[in-house]
Amino acid sequence: QNFVRHHWVHRRRQEGKCKQCGKGFQQKFSFHSKEIVAISCSWCKLAFHNKVTCFMLHHIEEPCSLGAHAAVIVPPTWIIKVKKPQNSLKTSTRRKKRTSFKRKASKRGNEENKGRPFVIKPISSPLMKPLLVFVNPKSGGNQGTKVLQMFMWYLNPRQVFDLSQEGPRDALELYRKVPNLRILACGGDGTVGWILSILDELQLSPPPPVAVLPLGTGNDLARTLNWGGGYTDEPVSKILCHVEDGTIVQLDRWNLQVERNPDLPQDELEDGARKLPLNVFNNYFSLGFDAHVTLEFHESREANPEKFNSRFRNKMFYAGAAFTDFLQRSSRDLSKHVKVVCDGTDLTPKIQELKFQCIVFLNIPRYCAGTMPWGNPGDHRDFEPQRHDDGYIEVIGFTMASLAALQVGGHGERLHQCREVTLLTYKSIPMQVDGEPCRLAPSLIRISLRNQANMVQKSKRRTSMPLLNDPHSIPDRLRIRVNRINLQEYEGLHYDKEKLREASIPLGIIVVRGDCDLETCRMYIDRLQEDLQSVTSTTQRVHYQDQESSFPRVLSVQRLSPRWCFLDATSADRFYRIDRSQEHLHFVTEISQDEIFILDPEMVMSQQVGTPPGMPDLVVEQASGISDRWNPAVRKRMLSDSGLGKISPHYEVPDKQKDASQTHTLQSPASSEDQALLQAVIAGDLLKFIECCKKGANLLIQGPDHCSLLHHAAKSGHGEIVKYILEHGPPELLDMTDSETGETALHKAACQRHRAVCQLLVDAGASLRKMDSKGKTPRDRAQQAGDPDLASYLESRQNYQMVSHEDLETAV
CATH class of the missing domain: 3.40.50.10330 (Probable inorganic polyphosphate/atp-NAD kinase; domain 1)
Known part of the structure; x- marks a missing residue:
């Protein structure tokens, strides 16, 4: 039987809540802290407080379920340790005597024990x-x-x-x-x-x-x-x-057999490789322009591997190499030096007529980082839609124009769908097999079906939300608020759902069908954005009334960038991005019931300010009279059932402008209380500082060096004053930047290596990713100041759930 006991370990850091009492774990972020905060199981991830009232003796012997992923985990009971073979006394004695063969005997012993233990x-x-x-x-x-x-x-x-x-x-x-x-x-x-x-x-x-x-x-x-x-x-x-x-599907795999071109005598064969890098391909086999670009990339990466350490850099090099090759027209004569026969049909005349500079033998619909060169044949009776499991390979020809059109949804010239291909080349031509390039000497190449491999295809999941377990519980219409998040907030707060919700900016409300997927939902949001732009063309600001607050929030009017993506805010313990190519796999109810969050990486941050209660709200709602659950007194725009019909926006121009006094800017000390407050900060006198605040001194006054009081207190290491300002001052002070250096209070504290002050600011929610005018984060400043422990702390707080568990646990 697969009976497994818990493997309990002590942990100095633990996320989640205690299984016994339901309370969270108090994190100990002090440096070099050895205090144990939790006892958790390495298999099922159950966690308890390190207290006798929470973790009891009977838990030690309880069977372990292996947790949520028990079906895919290999149980430890399946792993059987193998005893090492014992050498005889005679053999060991002989090895001691024949010292001249010591090296050889050692090598033979290693070979004998090469197997896994x-x-x-x-x-x-x-x-x-x-x-x-x-x-x-x-x-x-x-x-x-x-x-x-x-x-x-x-x-x-x-x-x-x-x-x-x-x-x-x-x-x-x-x-x-x-x-x-x-x-x-x-x-x-x-x-x-x-x-x-x-x-x-x-x-x-x-x-x-x-x-x-x-x-x-x-x-x-x-x-x-x-x-x-x-x-x-x-x-x-x-x-x-x-x-x-996932669903198990089949993938065709194709053989590549290479021989010397029999039509050319031995002395006419050019230099080049005699065989391809691979003799089997799963994706595509191509020759001509694209293979030449790939070959240049491959040769450059082999020469300087350190320059090709990111996906973005790789793509940029591909683009540059393609442009250079386009100007040189290195593949312009390809059609004169090849002969292609597919299932007995000679395609060479058509290839020469259209002067193709690239020929692709395609097994899967995708090619060249996501393009679809076969396209959709539609009513073209000669060809069928492409499949990766039908036993046919698609042959496509490209000119330079059709290759360029690929990036904007175009396709190549469809030549054939066949089971066997015979390819003859009469000069050395660049070729690539599943991205592995070479320059092949004149050859005869035969392509034939090898076998079919089992693959796992990611499928739509209808069981990820309780709402979808019962088909009758799916509503006909969903009324969903759309919230927008910028990249900086996402990277800093995506582990804290509540803070990220607070940082989001409303975009509007859409009405969609209950079984709508995210691909369709994207069209609704794009249309909402277009109508929002028409609303804001005659008024400067649109506002949204939040149900949980008496103060409206500023509605986002900045146009969405083409790179925006959905965020899953419900199915995991944190927010995460959903790839655009997978939107058709997700139902909208998987990631939300009443609100959707989208990430806009190009969204420009602007300081948000409050608005008077009289400002109008903008909401998208269906015409069927569904009650407005967020704001009973909103100005409504009517949206058709389809969500794609023409929308007539209604808006109101604000009858009074924003009160300038609500914008938080630093002021020079005016009253005697302000002057006394400033002196208290410089001297680090907490009692005098509190007394001045109670007398009405302004915390938003300009301190020494034209920075805020919080900046100066953090720089001087006055921890108690920093704590008081964080508790009683306006929140704008926390991440306010110095007008001269662009530094926040956390930058100042990190530069001076004030660890306690840094911890106060981080716990208050100070941004760890904000950069100063020189592009340095607080972590960078701590490293420059010669405090690697502080730098490590700031980095761990920035990604605290990514810390390797080996450093955080010991066996019980």
């Missing part, structure tokens, strides 16, 4: 889908290393493998007898192809299905299987759920 003995269960995770840390900049640590935290470390240390073969052989096995490949499309090739060689029966976490540059196979174009910040727990619930 454990074996896997699974216990079959229909409910289990054990997962094998392969991570390529070299993919996606530094993402791979972070992902590796997170999977080791959620799963059994024995089922997570680092491909930079060893290939996938040993791990697959180790788990070959595990039933219902699934594989997760974390890397680019090349990583997936590597794993599929090893599965072919091992001939596992049945072959385990492979899911993809895209960390590479193009990720076309991941896009095809709905895993998106790149990993952003989706929680690992959500990824594990998608892998477990």
Whole structure:
């Protein structure tokens, strides 16, 4: 039986709430603190306070359920330790005597013990889908290393493998007898192809299905299987759920057989490679312009690998190399040097007639980082829509014009859908196989179907929200408020849901169908934005009345950038981005019931100010008379049932302007109380400071060096005064910047290495990502000041849930 006991560990930091009392864990952020705050299980993640009233003795012997991901975790009971073979006394004596052979004997001994110190003995269960995770840390900049640590935290470390240390073969052989096995490949499309090739060689029966976490540059196979174009910040727990619930589909795989061109004599063969980098492809095989650009990228990366450490830089190099190659027209004569025969049909005359500079043999719909070169044939009777499991390969030709049109939704010239291809080349031509390029000498290449691999396709989940469990409970219409968040607030607060909600700016209200997905919802929001722009063309400011506050909030009137994306605010313990290519997989009810949050990376921050209660509100509502649950006295705009009809906006011009006295700016000390307050701050006299405040002194006066009182107190290390200002002063002071240096109070404290003051400011919510005029964050300032402990603290607070668990726990 899979009986597993809890593995209890002491933890100095713990998120969530105690299972016994339901209270949160008080975090100890003081430096070098050794105090234990919680006892938690490494498997199921149950946590208790480190108190006898919460963690009791009977918990030690209780069976462990392995938590929310029990179906994919390899239980520790499956792992059997292997005893090392004992050498005989005679052998060891002989080795001692023959010292001249000591080196050789040692080497032979290492080979004998090369195998792993454990074996896997699974216990079959229909409910289990054990997962094998392969991570390529070299993919996606530094993402791979972070992902590796997170999977080791959620799963059994024995089922997570680092491909930079060893290939996938040993791990697959180790788990070959595990039933219902699934594989997760974390890397680019090349990583997936590597794993599929090893599965072919091992001939596992049945072959385990492979899911993809895209960390590479193009990720076309991941896009095809709905895993998106790149990993952003989706929680690992959500990824594990998608892998477990994903649908198993088939993927065609194609052989590439290369021979010398029989039509050319030996002495006419040009220089070049005699074989392709891979003899099997899953995505595409191409020759001409795109392969030449890829070859230049590959050669440059081999020469200077340190310059190609991010996805963005890689794409920028591709763009530059493509432009240079376009000007040089290196592939303009491609059609004169190739012969293509598909299922007995010679396509060479058409290729020469249209003068193609690139020919692609495509297996999956996606190509070149997400474009769709086959397009939708529609009424074209000669061709069928493309599939990755139909046993046919699509042949497409490109001119320079059609290649450029790909980026704006165009497609290439459809040539054929076939099962076999014969390709003859008469000169050395750049080619690429699934992104691996080379310059191949004149050759005869045969393309034929090899087999079909099992893959895991990410599917729409209808069980992620209780509302969707019962089809009758899905409402016909949903009235949803749309809130907008900028990138700076998201990066600083996405682990704190409440603060991020408070920082969001209302965009309006939409009415959608209950079964609407996010792809459709995007159209509603875009239309809402267009109508909002027409409303604001004649009035400077539009406001929104919040139900939880008597003060209206400023409604966002800045136009949304094309790069905005949805945020999931409900299904995980934090906000995270949803890839645009996966919006059709998510229902709107999965991420919200009454409000949606969207992230606009290009949104410009402006200081928000309060507005008088008489300001008008702007709300989008359906015409069917659904009650307005947020504000009973709003000015309404009517929206048709479809949400895409013509909307007639109604608005009111404010009858009075904003009172200038509400804008918080620093003033020079005017009264005697202000002067006394200033002197108290300079002297660090807390009692005098409090006395001046009670007499009506203004905390928004200008202190020494033209900065605020909070700036000066933080810089001088007057912790009690800082604490008093944070508790009694206006919130604008917390992140107010120095007019000369652009520094916040946290910058000032970090520069002077005042740790206690830094902790006060961080606990109050000071921005850890705000930069001064020189582009430095508080963490950078602490590092420059020679305090690595303070810098480490600020960095850990910035990403406190990303800290590796090995540094935070000890076994009980």
